[in-house]
Amino acid sequence: MRLILLTYDLYLPGSRCLKDKRKAVKGLIERLRARFNVSAAEVDHIDLIRRATIAVARVVSSGEVDRVNSFIDRTINACSEVQVLRYEKTEF
Numbered sequence: 001m002r003l004i005l006l007t008y009d010l011y012l013p014g015s016r017c018l019k020d021k022r023k024a025v026k027g028l029i030e031r032l033r034a035r036f037n038v039s040a041a042e043v044d045h046i047d048l049i050r051r052a053t054i055a056v057a058r059v060v061s062s063g064e065v066d067r068v069n070s071f072i073d074r075t076i077n078a079c080s081e082v083q084v085l086r087y088e089k090t091e092f
Contacts, residue, residue: 006056009086024081025052
């Protein structure tokens, strides 16, 4: 079993206020939780209007690490409200 931690630094070009940003980030996090049974949260850039950093964590079997990462990446990149600026993967 492995713990994977994925960190995404996001840019939200359509956000005009914190309310817009929080709506987009909350929607993305809820989608990730529902689809992949992961723990996810906004962890940085809380008070910036067009930036967010989210962390996604999940315990998976060794053979599923790449498959799960791929599904999560596709879901985040398919979200039209955000652009991924930086991505970091850590395995424990």
